[in-house]
Amino acid sequence: MHGSRIAAVGHYQPAKILTNEDLAAKVDTSDEWIRSRVGIRTRHIAGPEEPVDELAAHAGGKALAAAGLAPEAIDLVLVATSTAIDRSPN
Structure with a gap:
């Protein structure tokens, strides 16, 4: 037996980006409010054509x-x- 090891890691982020400004246009919030509380500026959003198993494959x-x-x-x-893998209403 040769053992196991992590030889490398990889990551993938969907191309679509949702900014805090995008959220502020939809709900009562602001970029400053979100950043000051959770530190998030943007988030990558997978569309329905990008299931989680395909993201993992990338x-x-x-x-x-x-x-x-x-x-x-x-x-x-x-x-x-x-x-x-399959989306469900939430």
Whole structure:
């Protein structure tokens, strides 16, 4: 047995960005109020055409590239998420 290790990590963010100003146009808030309380300026929003498994695949591809590995070199991928693949009303 050769053991396990993290060879690289990857990330992916959807292209669509929602700013605090965008939120302030929809609800009673402001950029300053949000930033002063939670520190968030922008957030990336996945559209219905971008399910969570595809976002994970993009991140995985970046991790493979960073490690210099081909997909065939991977024996196991573990994913933990609290986000369902299929969207549901909330």
